[in-house]
Amino acid sequence: MGNRFDLRCEGCGYSLPKEKLMGLASSSSCPSCDRALLNAQYDLRGDRFLDWKSQLLHRKGSLWRYWELLPITAWETVVTFGEGWTPxxxxxxxxxxxxxxxxxxxxxxxxxxxxFKDRQATVAISYLKEQGINRIVLASTGNVAIAYSAYAARGGIQVYAFFPAGVASAKIKEASLYGAKVMAVEGTYDEAKAAAARFASDQGFFLDQGIKxxxxxxxxxxxxxxxxxxxxxxxxxxxxxxxxxxxxxxxxxxxxxxxxxxxxxxxxxxxxxxxxxxxxxxxxxxxxxxxxxxxxxxxxxxxxxxxxxxxxxxxxxxxxxxxxxxxxxxxxxxxxxxxxxxxxxxxxxxxxxxxxxxxxxxxxxxxxxxxxxxxxxxxxxxxxxxxxxxxxxx
Missing domain, CATH: 3.40.50.1100 (Rossmann fold)
Incomplete structure (x- = not known):
């Protein structure tokens, strides 16, 4: 693939080039100002996209048909079940x-x-695999944990999933079937996120903040x-x-x-x-x-x-x-x-x-x-x- 993209802060304008991505946590916070979102930016100029529409006509029905505008640099790290291109x-x-x-x-x-969390899981797990991360912690009300656990199982990554009170037992069981280590929190979703953050910090594991x-x-x-x-x-x-x-x-x-x-x-x-x-x-x-x-x-x-x-x-x-x-x-x-x-x-x-x-x-x-x-x-x-x-x- 060899995609060229930078991570740019929406607040202070700080830019982190692709060459410095290795080892960077997939955080929502800018490492410079710690108060805004890091946003992936691609070079949309030049001739690269002139015949993009024609190229897409010959590609498989998957979200990875748009790989030029996704933050992955090596196809061999992509973890996919053919998700996307839903009707x-x-x-x-x-x-x-x-x-x-x-x-x-x-x-x-x-x-x-x-x-729709399958979209998030395929891109995030593929990115984390490319970064060499093999243990991730997350909080979920069900769908994220299920999707991440399925893709992580395929990608060889261990998931630790924290669930708030009120989540259907069927969803917790499904995440567990995919191999996730599940933890129930007697509290709200925000409290489950706080518990996941503490656990990740204590264990030295990667904390995935999901869609953020x-x-x-x-x-x-x-x-x-x-x-x-x-x-x-x-x-x-x-x-x-x-x-x-x-x-x-x-x-x-x-x-x-x-x-x-x-x-x-x-x-x-x-x-x-x-x-x-x-x-x-x-x-x-x-x-x-x-x-x-x-x-x-x-x-x-x-x-x-x-x-x-x-x-x-x-x-x-x-x-x-x-x-x-x-x-x-x-x-x-x-x-x-x-x-x-x-x-x-x-x-x-x-x-x-x-x-x-x-x-x-x-x-x-x-x-x-x-x-x-x-x-x-x-x-x-x-x-x-x-x-x-x-x-x-x-």
């Missing part, structure tokens, strides 16, 4: 019921472990690449996702930004950010026009995957995008989400995880409020399938 499926029936003419969902349920790392952000931009390509090289008007920590849409927006720089699309879509009523720091802070996020000390939602009370830097990045390129936030109750799970199953034949149901319910609200116009093209991140139907609350 973009129209929803004319559901769309008409809520007054939207061009509604699609990106079906991430079809990934190797049935959630540059590898996680880079993985999510491939969803933007795929959506644009599947729409005939155009951007949707809206990209909508249920958010917890919030960095996923940051990555998707980065993908569209790079495509716009390359002249392959004409705009960056507006973001629809949907949160649970019991833990909505991003949505509430944005609606109050706050410059810094107001955290939620004690999340009160049964949807564990959306229970991040402190999104940190993600709020500032998302607010910048919303202010610059448009979009809005919506808040959905747990009861509305559970009702949507059943509605989608009985009307469209798709079974989704609660975090996706929150997203669909949020689209309904944004359409009813007139934020999303009837003729606009809307893409929903169908983030995953519910793996334990016994955990659903009807």
């Amino acid at each position: 973009l499926i129209p929803l004319p029936k559901f769309g008409r019921s809520i007054g939207l003419e061009n509604l699609y969902f990106k079906d991430e349920r079809q990934g190797p472990t049935a959630t 790392t540059f590898a996680g952000v880079e993985s999510m931009k491939t969803m933007g690449f795929e959506i644009a390509e599947q729409l005939g090289w155009r951007s949707p008007d809206w990209y909508v996702q249920g958010v917890s920590g919030g960095m996923g849409p940051v990555g998707v927006a980065k993908g569209f930004k790079e495509l716009k720089t390359l002249g392959l699309v004409d705009k960056i879509p507006a973001l629809g950010l949907i949160q649970s009523a019991g833990c909505a720091p991003i949505a509430n802070s944005f609606h109050r026009r706050e410059t810094q996020v107001s955290t939620v000390a004690s999340p009160d939602t049964s949807i564990a995957t959306l229970a991040t009370g402190n999104p940190g830097l993600a709020y500032n990045l998302l607010k910048q995008h919303l202010d610059r390129d448009g979009g809005d936030c919506a808040i959905v109750t747990d009861a509305e989400a559970w009702e949507m799970v059943q509605t989608l199953a009985t009307t469209e034949g798709i079974l989704v995880e609660p975090a996706t149901a929150v997203t669909f319910a949020g689209v309904v609200k944004l359409a009813q409020q007139g934020m999303i116009q009837p003729q606009e093209t809307v893409v929903i991140n169908c983030s995953g399938r519910e793996k334990d139907v016994h955990s659903l609350s009807f």
Whole structure:
């Protein structure tokens, strides 16, 4: 591969060239100012991408078809199950019921472990393997631990996964089956993250911060690449996702930004950010026009995957995008989400995880409020399938 990329700080502008990446922890913090995100930057000039669209026509259906814009320097270290290139499926029936003419969902349920976290896992584990890291510690509400454990097993890396209270036992068991060493924390997701950080520090193991790392952000931009390509090289008007920590849409927006720089699309879509009523720091802070996020000390939602009370830097990045390129936030109750799970199953034949149901319910609200116009093209991140139907609350 031999990809040329630098890591650049969004805050102070510090740049770390590829030659100094070896041994660098995949941290979200700049080693110079320790207060902003390290962002992977690629050379998009010159002749390298002139015939990129033509080249893509002959590549396999995997997110690695976009390898020139991913932070890996050697193909032999890539750990993959062929993830990505998930279908973009129209929803004319559901769309008409809520007054939207061009509604699609990106079906991430079809990934190797049935959630969009497979994207994050393949890029992050491949990067860590390239760095020679063989033990990683993480905190998870289920999907990240499952995806990372599967890819880590394939890549020869040991995972230590910390789970907060309320995570379905089926998800913990699945991560364990892949060989992860699991630890249960009697507390919130934020408390599980703190426990994981202490353990990693005490043991001298690598602490993976998931989507907040540059590898996680880079993985999510491939969803933007795929959506644009599947729409005939155009951007949707809206990209909508249920958010917890919030960095996923940051990555998707980065993908569209790079495509716009390359002249392959004409705009960056507006973001629809949907949160649970019991833990909505991003949505509430944005609606109050706050410059810094107001955290939620004690999340009160049964949807564990959306229970991040402190999104940190993600709020500032998302607010910048919303202010610059448009979009809005919506808040959905747990009861509305559970009702949507059943509605989608009985009307469209798709079974989704609660975090996706929150997203669909949020689209309904944004359409009813007139934020999303009837003729606009809307893409929903169908983030995953519910793996334990016994955990659903009807």
